[in-house]
Amino acid sequence: MVWDLFDFTTENCRSIIREWVSTERLSRRDIGQLNQKLDMLRIAGPTLPPKLLAGPIYKHIYKLIVHGDRMLRPFLCKGPLEMEQEYTLLLGAIEADWKLDRHPSEAENNRSLVIADPGRRRPHERY
Amino acid sequence: MSDISDSLRRELRDAEYSEGYSESFLNSYIATQIKVIREQRGMKQVDLAREMGTTQTAVSRIENVNYSAWNIRTLKKLARAFRVRLRVSFETYGTLPDEVERFGRDGLQRAAREDDPDLLERIGPHREGLAHRAMAAAMGGNSGNANRWAENVFVMTPLRSQSADIPQSGGLNAT
Numbered sequence: 001m002v003w004d005l006f007d008f009t010t011e012n013c014r015s016i017i018r019e020w021v022s023t024e025r026l027s028r029r030d031i032g033q034l035n036q037k038l039d040m041l042r043i044a045g046p047t048l049p050p051k052l053l054a055g056p057i058y059k060h061i062y063k064l065i066v067h068g069d070r071m072l073r074p075f076l077c078k079g080p081l082e083m084e085q086e087y088t089l090l091l092g093a094i095e096a097d098w099k100l101d102r103h104p105s106e107a108e109n110n111r112s113l114v115i116a117d118p119g120r121r122r123p124h125e126r127y
Numbered sequence: 128m129s130d131i132s133d134s135l136r137r138e139l140r141d142a143e144y145s146e147g148y149s150e151s152f153l154n155s156y157i158a159t160q161i162k163v164i165r166e167q168r169g170m171k172q173v174d175l176a177r178e179m180g181t182t183q184t185a186v187s188r189i190e191n192v193n194y195s196a197w198n199i200r201t202l203k204k205l206a207r208a209f210r211v212r213l214r215v216s217f218e219t220y221g222t223l224p225d226e227v228e229r230f231g232r233d234g235l236q237r238a239a240r241e242d243d244p245d246l247l248e249r250i251g252p253h254r255e256g257l258a259h260r261a262m263a264a265a266m267g268g269n270s271g272n273a274n275r276w277a278e279n280v281f282v283m284t285p286l287r288s289q290s291a292d293i294p295q296s297g298g299l300n301a302t
Contacts, residue, residue, distance in 0.1 A: 032147030035138070039131055040155055040192070043230050049159045051191040067193045068147065126134050 003042050004086040005124035008110045013122070016110070017074060020092025021127045030068035031127050037066055038124070041087060046078070058104035060111055063093065071095040075107035080115050088114060088121055132224040139220045149223055155192040156230070157202075162190045163235040164209050178208035210239040 007015035021031060040049050041064070053076075055062035060080070066072035075091045090107035093100050113120045139145040165175050165186075172186040179186070181204075188194060189201070199215065206213040238244065 027147075028141055028143035029147035032138070032141075032144040032149075033151040036148045036151035036155065037192075039135075039227055040152075040230070042131065043227065044159070048163075048232060049155050049192045050162045051158075051193065052155075065193050066151075067195065126138070 001045065001085070003045055004082075005038060005042055006086060006088040006114075006121040007124050008088060008090045008114060008121050015122060015125055017089045017092055018125055018127060020074075024070075024092065024094065026072070026127075027069055030066070030070055030072060033066050033068040034064075034072055034074070035126060037064055046087075059108050061090070061104040061107045063100075063104070073100060075102070075104055077107070077111050080111055081118060089124065090114075129228075132228050135224045135227060136221075139223060145220050149220065150195070152223065152227065154195050154197075156226075156235075157197060158190055158192045158194055159230075160235045160237075161205060163232055164211070164237055165190075167236045168209065168239070175205075175208055179204045209237065210241065211237045 007017045010016055010019065021034075026034070037052065040052060046053055051065065053062040054065055057063055060077045061075050062077065063073040063075055066074075071094060073093045073095045074089055075093055076087050076089045078087055080088060088111070090110040091102055091104075093102040093104075093107075095101075110120075135148075139148065165172070170178075172190070173183040176183045176186045189197075199213075202213050202215075240246065
């Protein structure tokens with residue numbers, strides 16, 4: 001079974017993860033590693049690849065672990081509409097010195113927005 | 128899933144991207160296959176650790192898609208514990224999209240030596256040795272011809288029984 005991936009969108013309908021990739025100026029190498037982990041999540045699901053996701057680190061929020069040149073930790077949640085067949089990427093985050101640059105409560109808030117308005121997400125785009 | 132495959136084929140033309148993607152896939156593949164084969168054997172991490180002469184913590188560390196400090200020695204230990212062979216091979220980037228698409232539990236499982244269907248269906252080493260010696264004797268001690276005979280027999284016609292396929296002296300048209 002292939003899992004569906006969605007990106008939370010900003011108020012002007014842009015993928016929040018695409019914007020994050022752009023504003024953080026991620027290297028092509030890091031984007032390759034990020035896409036690999038996301039492909040694995042889609043193809044194999046959350047449990048087959050060991051320690052692909054960490055969490056929940058806060059309420060419904062998991063973080064994807066990407067050990068690249070920078071420690072990418074995008075936040076995501078299962079569902080939240082179809083709990084057994086989709087994940088939604090909610091917020092980009094980076095870890096440095098064991099600290100995340102964003103608080104997962106922001107991602108939880110984005111999750112609530114998606115539940116209230118499913119239009120606040122779009123099918124995941126590759127970066 | 129062909130959308131992943133098609134996109135990936137284009138993306139892998141970028142040198143930096145392809146290195147990042149493929150190295151991450153390698154780590155994910157090894158970690159997942161270790162976990163899958165361990166579960167296939169009905170082993171817990173502590174059982175595998177015992178077989179390898181290491182600790183459960185060490186097994187837990189390598190069963191992690193983000194672990195990247197692999198060395199051949201550890202992989203060989205794992206292969207012995209799982210009773211499979213280790214293959215290390217350099218590959219082109221173009222083969223990666225298909226590997227990504229096929230990634231799944233079924234494709235990662237491996238039979239142990241004693242359950243390997245490819246070994247069970249073939250002539251066993253004991254019978255092979257007997258047949259080879261019998262053929263060499265039939266050819267007047269010429270083991271070179273006997274080797275060629277053996278190759279032809281294995282490729283073209285599996286042995287039905289030890290004696291039935293050993294031709295009498297002068298009865299073989301070896302090529």
